[in-house]
Amino acid sequence: MTTEARTDPGRYQPADIEARWRERWDRDGIYRVADHVEGRPNRYHLTMLPYPSGDLHVGHWWAMAPSDALARFYRMRGYNVMFPMGFDSFGLPAENAAIKGGRHPRDWTDANVERMRGQLRAMGAMFDWDREVDSSQPEYYRWTQWWFLQLFNRDLAYRKKAFANWCPSCNTTLANEQVVDGRCERCDTEVIQREMEQWFFRTTRYAEELLDNHDLDWPEHVKVMQRNWIGRSQGAEFTMQVQGRDDAAFRVYTTRPDTAFGMTFAVLAPEHPLVEAITAPEQRAAVQEFVERVRRTTEIERLSTEGPAEKRGVFTGAYAINPFNQQPVPIYLADYVLTSYGTGAIMAVPGQDERDWDFAQAYGLPIVRTVQPPEDFEGDAYMGDGPAINSQWLDGLHKAEAIERAVEWLEKQGIGERKVNYRLRDWLISRQRYWGAPIPIVHCERCGAVPVPEDQLPVELPYDVEFLPTGQSPLALSEEFVNVACPQCGGPGKRETDTMDTFMCSSWYFMRYADPHNDQAPISSESAEAWLPVDQYTGGSEHATMHLLYARFFYKAARDMGLVPGDEPFTRYFSQGQILGPDGRRMSKSRGNVVAPDGQVQRWGTDTFRAYLMFLGPWDQGGPYDVEGIVGVHRWLSRLWTAVTDPPALSERPEDAPDLLATAHAVLKKVGEDYDHKHFNTAIAAMMELTNALQRLRDQGQVDRASWEEAVRLLLLMAAPAVPHITEELWARVGGGYSIHQQPWPAFDPSLIARDVVEVVAQVNGKVRARIMVAPDASEEAARHAAMEDEHLSSLVAGKELVRVVYVPGRLLNFVVK
RNA sequence: GCCGGGGUGGCGAAAUCGGCAGACGCAGCGCACUCAAAAUGCGCCGGGCGUGAGUCCAUGCGGGUUCGAGUCCCGCCCCCGGCACCA
The missing domain is CATH 3.90.740.10 (Valyl/Leucyl/Isoleucyl-tRNA synthetase, editing domain)
Known part of the structure; x- marks a missing residue:
């Protein structure tokens, strides 16, 4: 293959390889993850699931691509990593689209899910699609309803008449958390108070425990936000x-x-x-x-x-x-x-x-x-x-x-x-809307609010419904849905017509990934033990006081039911910053500053786009998306491609590649540490440096075979989590075994990194005046001697009173003179 | 007002423990290749003075500690995010 490539190296054409490898991975199921694998400890990586708006945007890529690289890195490090994906598919947009466009929320949602699944696959992530969850499917919301019943049975769900936040535009009540500055979080309409019978979850019962988040490995600002919110x-x-x-x-x-x-x-x-x-x-x-x-x-x-x-x-x-x-x-x-x-x-x-x-x-x-x-x-x-x-x-x-x-x-x-x-209030979960999981309660004149027996779940949403935005749940207009026999006395009853806040669906979805096809329970105890809690969660901190708080409440309730291990759902959580439009403002259609990921992928390829997002800057900070800069990452991958497919003439003399192995192993060490700390930008930069080093050697002519091949092998392995397609292709071309994504993370060799001589800065009164080459462990004596040989420096010291000398081996030598 | 995160070249950034400020990349300039362009490669690229060796200034502003400060301390300014009648 290599010989062939040398005669006709060809240019780096991502379109030629990316789809092909994804199909192969799919076919071979290399990302399918079993509950137990001998010798590989389980590790659960998770990134927040999207709402199926119908179009994956840059924000999704920004959140998910680095998460994928991190999951891949841990997979190479020997863990059995689960990295699932799904859809948070209940919610208002579907219903609003139905009212406006005459399309049923079910059809609208299904079409969007279909489209977005395709876009997500194009990301080349290691999602295990066999575990996908889709919260608006009856197979899923059946268990959302089941959770409601468990909370109800434990007096954690109750109904009361109270003044509630009412959004006159969305025509529904809102939880406290969904009101921002007195406005509806979703549509920015001013919220008014309306007295209504509503269902609540008793989040306040866990207030004290929720407050105690100090030991969580979470960003401090998110923990503080939660503590302030609980107040x-x-x-x-x-x-x-x-x-x-x-x-x-x-x-x-x-x-x-x-x-x-x-x-x-x-x-x-x-x-x-x-x-x-x-x-x-x-x-x-x-x-x-x-x-x-x-x-x-x-x-x-x-x-x-x-x-x-x-x-x-x-x-x-x-x-x-x-x-x-x-x-x-x-x-x-x-x-x-x-x-x-x-x-x-x-x-x-x-x-x-x-x-x-x-x-x-x-x-x-x-x-x-x-x-x-x-x-x-x-x-x-x-x-x-x-x-x-x-x-x-x-x-x-x-x-x-x-x-x-x-x-x-x-x-x-x-x-x-x-x-x-x-300050925390109980969580108001009733919504007077259609597109959500129906609350599984029957109101009976004789028995009051009666839970629907578990074996009658799901309470399915009727398809045939009028979507009039009346302020009353559309379900109330469906006679067929409403009228039902009381499960307790058999007398005439009426179904609860409110549906549940969609945050209810996302409060437990991470549990379902562990056991997605179970039709006996939301999750088996074996699966829960195998995977929970989540080892590494990533997602935006805008969910600090909503999703992330609700999920913690939910998990604690589930723990008290004996269903899940541990006390917290997300052991580690990392919040990426926000990616902005090229103008530095939030991307939005009305501002016209939206960058379409599909366009970037089409133009540059998936790997380039992924790597560019990681290269832009520190992940936890976010910032503007610079459309110009991506070419630099593409050039990097092109150089990588050329170096590997069109290598220099190879010799058998180690001196033909001075320092190459030292550079390769030093970069390997750095990249491993950077991935671990989620410093993707500097990891990419280090890999660029190694690639540049290869490029320079290549132009020099003869290069030592062993060093060259080792450096290429290491570079491909360390780049694999970030750019999975090109590395798989090049790995195959250099004769590595399929798949590069099933290779172990290579260990760096410290003895190779160590250099014989290092540059030490010689200063006079803290200002750099010379550079000397000495052994890293050279004595102060030897370093001073070497420094004095520098004419410029010795002239600056000569004739002055030497007050002090500071020597930091391998770093600097400072003459303090008067 | 309170809490959190920031402020470093034209731009995105780097500097893990107080030790060479600006790695890596974008843009720009010059050169090579080319009929030409693209692509690619090579060189330069914070500012001042100097032909140069060099030298001075420079990490939001003002002080301090230190042989040495982007990094630590004190006092300010600005930007971003969150919270804000919670008694």
């Missing part, structure tokens, strides 16, 4: 009596019980259940008007700090008794107090809280300081530490101790206690 706060809760009303009392939550003597008013959330009962007749009209207005405002307006403060609250006409000093304080309603946090009611201490301060100013309420601010304090409310004042038996105590005393006092009085609160 643990420690304080106290206590009861306040409404003045003159033995039947009316409410609870307040505070993190600062030490400041209670400074309470000058109390505030209830406008939605607080007590509002009606305590409002004084003369305030009724004003209160009603205020409550109505708050209910109508969007989240954005409500959270806005702009606008007249006077409109933010209203006096109820009632008073509450501050239990600490028995003083009556007026009870207000204010939009800044939320029903969904704490008790929906607060004690207001303007002296120590900014929001209370602003409110007190606006309504002319008194302000009492209970913590002595430092002399140079210039602000309004003082939140820092200091001795308590105006607080009777707390006076003089500092914050921590005063809080402690106040809580003890509350407990002794029997009116309050220590309390931990979380």
Whole structure:
């Protein structure tokens, strides 16, 4: 083959080889992965699965190609690596497309999946397609429903009437996590509050454990985001009596019980259940008007700090008794107090809280300081530490101790206690849309909400449905779907018509890959033991507080059911940065800065495109896609091609390839370390250097055969994870056995890397003045001697007082002179 | 406002432990090959002064520690991402 190639080397034409090798790999099933392989420990690599929008974009390649290289690297390192792929195929776009274009979501989705599967295959990744999951298929969502039932049975799924985030454009409720700055995460429409019966998952039950993520091998910023989102706060809760009303009392939550003597008013959330009962007749009209207005405002307006403060609250006409000093304080309603946090009611201490301060100013309420601010304090409310004042038996105590005393006092009085609160809310999973997994519940007048028996799953989505965006689930319009016998009493029942948030599907998909065809259970215990948890997860950090948090919740619940090993779903997680358009902005059709991967692949080939994405810059940073730069990577692969297919005349004299083996092994060492640390850009750069070294030798004429062949062999092996096609082709041409992707990762030879002489920098007062060649372990004596032979340097030292000499063997020699 | 990540040539970047700043690549310039172009190869490529050897300046800004700082410390500025009435 080599001889043949020399006579007609041919140019590097990726189109000629890439599809051919993919077909071969496919045919031979070299990426099919068994649950157990003798002598090869299992390792689970995973990259986030795409939504089948119908077109794979650069972002997918950017996320997946390096993940694939990493998985391949570990495979070569001797692991039995599972690297699966699938489709998160439920969700709004399919339904919106159906409404707009008259195409059924099922057909739209299936066509997109088909197309994207083809695009993903063209990536040349080692995906094991036998394990593909497709979350909108009944075989999959049957188990999504099964999970719902397990959560229901464990009281982790419940239904309640509550104010929920409602997106008027998507016509559905949203989880807290899906509301960004008061807007729908998906369509940017302002979200309003609507009171509805909704299903929730009790994520808060695991709040404490979810918070404890310190030991996870995850990017710090993602862990911090999760901790902030969960937002643990420690304080106290206590009861306040409404003045003159033995039947009316409410609870307040505070993190600062030490400041209670400074309470000058109390505030209830406008939605607080007590509002009606305590409002004084003369305030009724004003209160009603205020409550109505708050209910109508969007989240954005409500959270806005702009606008007249006077409109933010209203006096109820009632008073509450501050239990600490028995003083009556007026009870207000204010939009800044939320029903969904704490008790929906607060004690207001303007002296120590900014929001209370602003409110007190606006309504002319008194302000009492209970913590002595430092002399140079210039602000309004003082939140820092200091001795308590105006607080009777707390006076003089500092914050921590005063809080402690106040809580003890509350407990002794029997009116309050220590309390931990979380910002995290339970996960609202009901969606009033069609294209999702139906919630497997039947509502029966006699029995209430009855779970569908497991053997009747899946509750299938009816195909024949009207997609009217009414704000009610389209399923509700299907008589056939809705009317059903109660599984418990056999009487007339009605199916739940809401479907589940698609994040439910992605909360457990990684489990299914381990056992994708099991029709008895979502995953067998053997498969779970074999593969879980995921060893290396990669994907965007925009999922920090959604998918990545939900999946952790889910896994912990599954663990408590005895279904999965360990406590965490993703042992290691790495978030790549974001790839931007050439203009440095987010790629989007409206900006016209979208780079189509198919076009890049067509023009340059899969390997070039893959390697270029890895070469662009540090993977965790992201950045603009520079359309010009890719040619450099293509040139690299062309040089590699030429060097291998058209080698120089080979001799049998090692001196005909000085340093080649040293370079090859040094590069091998570096590339292995770089892959391991996901520094793909520098790994590619190092391989370019080795290729350049080959190129230079080649132009010189005679090259030692053994060195040349070894260097080529190593270069192909180390490049294989990054550029799987060209390396397979060249590997075959140099007579390597099929397949290069089943070869072990070569070990570098440290003795070859070590050099006899190295360049050491000679400095005078820290400035480089000469370079000397000495042995890496040369004595200081010898190095100084060598340096002094340099005329320029010795002239700079001569006649000066030598204060000190710093010698770092193999690095530098510094003469400090005066 | 709070939390996290950044700021290095014309551009993307590198410098693993405090030790040669700019590896690798893009663009640019010059040259070879060519009728020509493409492709390919070779050379140059942070700035100033100098014919040159060399030398001075230079990693957002200002200080500091050190024989030596892109890297460590203190104080600022700017960009990106996240959170933001959570009592």
